[in-house]
Amino acid sequence: MKYERWSKYLAGITALLVMVGPIIYRVIPEGARNPKGNLGLFMGGVALVLILYAGFYSVRRARLWLRWGKIEYWLSLHTYLGILAVLFVLLHADWRFRPGAATAALVLLILVTISGVVGWAIYLVIPGRISSEAEEVVTPEETYFKLEKVQGEIDKLERRRAKQDGDKAAETDEELRLLAEKIALLEKELKNEFRQEAALGTWLYIHIPLSAALIVVACVHAFMTLYL
Amino acid sequence: MQLNDKSIEELALELNQIPLFGDLEPRALLRRVPFFDGVPDEALDKIVQSVVLRTFGEGKTICRQGEYEETFYLMLQGKVEVSIMTQENPHISLATFGKGDFFGELGPLTGNPRTATITAIERTTLLEIQREAFLFLHKTAPAIKKKIDEVYLGRTLSTHLRRVNIFTHLPEEVLNRLREKVELLEFDRGEVIIRQGDAGDSLYIIRSGFVKVSVGEGEKERVFAYLKDGNYFGEMSLLRGGPRTANVTAVTRVEAVRIGVKVFQDIMNEFPDVRARIEQDVAQRDEKTQELTNDDEKARAMKFVVNIGMAQAAKVLVIDLDKCIRCHCCVRACAYSHDGFSHLERRGHRFRNILLPTTCMHCTDPECMLCPHGGIYRDKDGEIHHTVQCIHCGACARRCPYGNILVVEPEIEKRLYKGFWERGREIIAGRGQPEGEKEKPKRRVVKCDMCADQTNIHCIYNCPVNACRLITPDEFLTFSGG
Numbered sequence: 282m283k284y285e286r287w288s289k290y291l292a293g294i295t296a297l298l299v300m301v302g303p304i305i306y307r308v309i310p311e312g313a314r315n316p317k318g319n320l321g322l323f324m325g326g327v328a329l330v331l332i333l334y335a336g337f338y339s340v341r342r343a344r345l346w347l348r349w350g351k352i353e354y355w356l357s358l359h360t361y362l363g364i365l366a367v368l369f370v371l372l373h374a375d376w377r378f379r380p381g382a383a384t385a386a387l388v389l390l391i392l393v394t395i396s397g398v399v400g401w402a403i404y405l406v407i408p409g410r411i412s413s414e415a416e417e418v419v420t421p422e423e424t425y426f427k428l429e430k431v432q433g434e435i436d437k438l439e440r441r442r443a444k445q446d447g448d449k450a451a452e453t454d455e456e457l458r459l460l461a462e463k464i465a466l467l468e469k470e471l472k473n474e475f476r477q478e479a480a481l482g483t484w485l486y487i488h489i490p491l492s493a494a495l496i497v498v499a500c501v502h503a504f505m506t507l508y509l
Numbered sequence: 510m511q512l513n514d515k516s517i518e519e520l521a522l523e524l525n526q527i528p529l530f531g532d533l534e535p536r537a538l539l540r541r542v543p544f545f546d547g548v549p550d551e552a553l554d555k556i557v558q559s560v561v562l563r564t565f566g567e568g569k570t571i572c573r574q575g576e577y578e579e580t581f582y583l584m585l586q587g588k589v590e591v592s593i594m595t596q597e598n599p600h601i602s603l604a605t606f607g608k609g610d611f612f613g614e615l616g617p618l619t620g621n622p623r624t625a626t627i628t629a630i631e632r633t634t635l636l637e638i639q640r641e642a643f644l645f646l647h648k649t650a651p652a653i654k655k656k657i658d659e660v661y662l663g664r665t666l667s668t669h670l671r672r673v674n675i676f677t678h679l680p681e682e683v684l685n686r687l688r689e690k691v692e693l694l695e696f697d698r699g700e701v702i703i704r705q706g707d708a709g710d711s712l713y714i715i716r717s718g719f720v721k722v723s724v725g726e727g728e729k730e731r732v733f734a735y736l737k738d739g740n741y742f743g744e745m746s747l748l749r750g751g752p753r754t755a756n757v758t759a760v761t762r763v764e765a766v767r768i769g770v771k772v773f774q775d776i777m778n779e780f781p782d783v784r785a786r787i788e789q790d791v792a793q794r795d796e797k798t799q800e801l802t803n804d805d806e807k808a809r810a811m812k813f814v815v816n817i818g819m820a821q822a823a824k825v826l827v828i829d830l831d832k833c834i835r836c837h838c839c840v841r842a843c844a845y846s847h848d849g850f851s852h853l854e855r856r857g858h859r860f861r862n863i864l865l866p867t868t869c870m871h872c873t874d875p876e877c878m879l880c881p882h883g884g885i886y887r888d889k890d891g892e893i894h895h896t897v898q899c900i901h902c903g904a905c906a907r908r909c910p911y912g913n914i915l916v917v918e919p920e921i922e923k924r925l926y927k928g929f930w931e932r933g934r935e936i937i938a939g940r941g942q943p944e945g946e947k948e949k950p951k952r953r954v955v956k957c958d959m960c961a962d963q964t965n966i967h968c969i970y971n972c973p974v975n976a977c978r979l980i981t982p983d984e985f986l987t988f989s990g991g
Contacts, residue, residue, distance in 0.1 A: 345842040345971045348964070352838065356973045404974065409831045420830075420855040420864065478835040 288357045295361040299368055306372050314375045316383075317506065321373055328369035329503055332390070335362040336496050339489060360401065367394050382502035389495040396488040407481055424471045428464065435460050513564045517636075518557040542636065543609065544583050547652035552645070559642035565629040572613060574626045576889040579616045579640035584608055587633025593625045595672050603668060605630065614657050615665070617643045619764070620875070621717045622891060624668050662693055669716045669766060673739055675786050679776075687776070692767045696759040702742075703757040709746025711767050715739065718763030721815045722755050732812040733798045735760065735820040735982075744787055745794075747773055760815060761872070807986070810860060814982050817858045818870045818911060824979045826959065826968070827988075828855060830862040832976035839968035839977045843957075846967045850917050852955040853968050857912075863988070867913045868957045869893055877905040877914055877956075884954075892961045901954045914956045 884899030
């Protein structure tokens with residue numbers, strides 16, 4: 282199936298479940314909606330699986346040599362399964378919150394989701410804005426390429442300068458000064474590119490640690506519920 | 510004794526072991542083939558290593574239309590069928606060849622892909638001559654050159670005319686008649702074939718290469734179309750009278766069939782459906798020209814596609830910088846899958862914020878392949894690869910007119926494309942950009958081959974936001990807003 286269609290189906294199913302799921306769940310008798318009842322445990326189990334599966338995206342992303350499917354599909358799954366995990370956790374908890382690992386996991390999940398949505402928005406909006414505001418978007422390779430070229434010119438001039446004196450030497454010095462300025466400008470450009478890149482990735486320093494904490498707390502909660 | 514797939518030199522050595530043939534010289538074997546009559550002994554001595562005996566069973570394909578191969582075949586026995594495939598007909602039988610015939614001269618002569626498929630219709634034995642040996646013979650033996658050039662012209666015309674959509678349904682005898690009256694011309698890159706304002710005296714059909722149709726020159730040039738093999742041009746002034754309406758310039762080396770105005774008019778009068786087809790094409794071209802005249806952005810996109818050589822490519826890799834989130838997954842994935850050396854460099858031609866990173870244009874006549882070490886070769890699909898013989902001297906990189914072969918050092922990549930954890934560790938440790946390891950950098954010559962030897966194109970496979978993708982030149986025109 283083509284990615285666009287596949288992604289649309291996934292988004293549609295997620296939206297449908299988010300809208301219809303809570304309504305259907307309310308129809309179920311209150312006794313059956315107990316978090317420790319069969320249905321509640323089932324919902325909790327599904328939520329845990331979804332959290333783990335969504336979390337696996339960072340493994341895929343960090344290991345680019347793996348042949349586990351297109352990373353774009355993984356990102357879609359990560360996004361939609363993350364949203365569905367919130368729904369299933371809320372259904373599992375039946376909208377009741379008591380202090381403890383369960384509530385900690387829920388709070389973490391909500392924070393992870395919010396940070397994820399912020400990241401999503403950043404990735405949707407910022408790259409386009411950078412390219413529309415900049416005179417010309419540059420990639421690090423382009424700047425490196427220019428830097429290498431200017432450095433080559435400087436090396437050539439310096440070799441020539443060693444054999445010169447008088448007016449010619451002064452002329453070459455001036456040329457060298459201009460090239461040094463050019464280098465400084467390009468380095469500034471490169472730093473700027475790295476800064477923009479860092480800004481684009483800042484939200485990850487919140488999203489990833491929170492996700493790791495969520496997985497630990499959710500697993501502890503599941504273990505406590507089942508075995509203690 | 511196994512004789513198949515052995516060079517003439519190896520064959521002679523094998524035969525030398527039999528007392529009767531103890532003093533048999535390799536060239537004496539070639540001397541028995543009439544094709545080599547008139548070739549000096551020294552020339553034959555030079556090629557004996559590069560001439561190989563091949564046998565094909567009935568039904569086996571010897572060479573396939575569209576594949577890049579640079580070997581020449583000389584038939585010793587058996588029979589083969591020459592066929593071509595067109596959009597309308599998957600199998601058009603053109604001829605059969607037998608003992609003493611030869612084929613495959615186009616590949617080594619022009620670097621173009623095979624124009625026909627050759628299939629053995631009975632057990633066939635051939636001599637396969639490698640490109641260098643063939644070109645050596647073509648250059649040093651006038652008798653062979655004359656033979657080959659005559660046959661080349663005749664065959665080129667007969668296979669080509671059959672493949673042109675306006676002539677594909679014409680009866681054989683009409684095509685044969687037409688073949689007698691046309692010329693095969695060659696144009697160098699940049700040569701103007703038709704000049705705007707000149708009198709229209711002929712129709713051209715492109716046999717190989719690319720041309721652009723434009724008006725104006727330099728900055729003011731407006732490109733209306735690019736045409737490739739099988740397309741024709743010059744029809745407007747013949748149909749409507751009046752001077753040429755646009756310039757037609759060769760973008761690559763071009764071979765074109767020229768049909769004079771008289772012959773053209775005769776065919777159109779005799780076959781009204783040819784006229785109807787051409788008129789239909791002219792109407793479509795008019796519409797497209799009108800569109801490009803009215804829309805500056807579209808015209809700029811078209812000019813870009815033609816001028817950077819993109820029109821020659823089946824598909825090109827692009828990076829949409831409006832979507833790119835600067836995660837560097839593309840470059841990192843490329844490096845992971847190529848021993849730590851990324852073949853992708855995100856610089857190159859750009860149209861607005863669509864970047865065409867340095868990727869091979871698959872030139873018809875690749876200058877990079879002039880490698881004295883045999884470090885680079887072209888495979889059957891036309892893809893160019895470096896071989897294990899490559900010494901990474903960078904000569905091919907300097908020759909590539911598009912700057913698409915790179916000399917890379919892994920150090921730079923290490924510094925540039927750090928992953929999340931690596932960057933995190935640096936921030937915690939309060940370090941800036943590390944100096945990189947001090948070991949002597951190893952450099953390597955690389956070129957993007959779209960991961961030809963692998964199952965996925967890694968940069969595309971690992972782009973999370975679909976910024977990195979493959980598109981056709983036509984899709985580019987739509988995608989870029991052109």
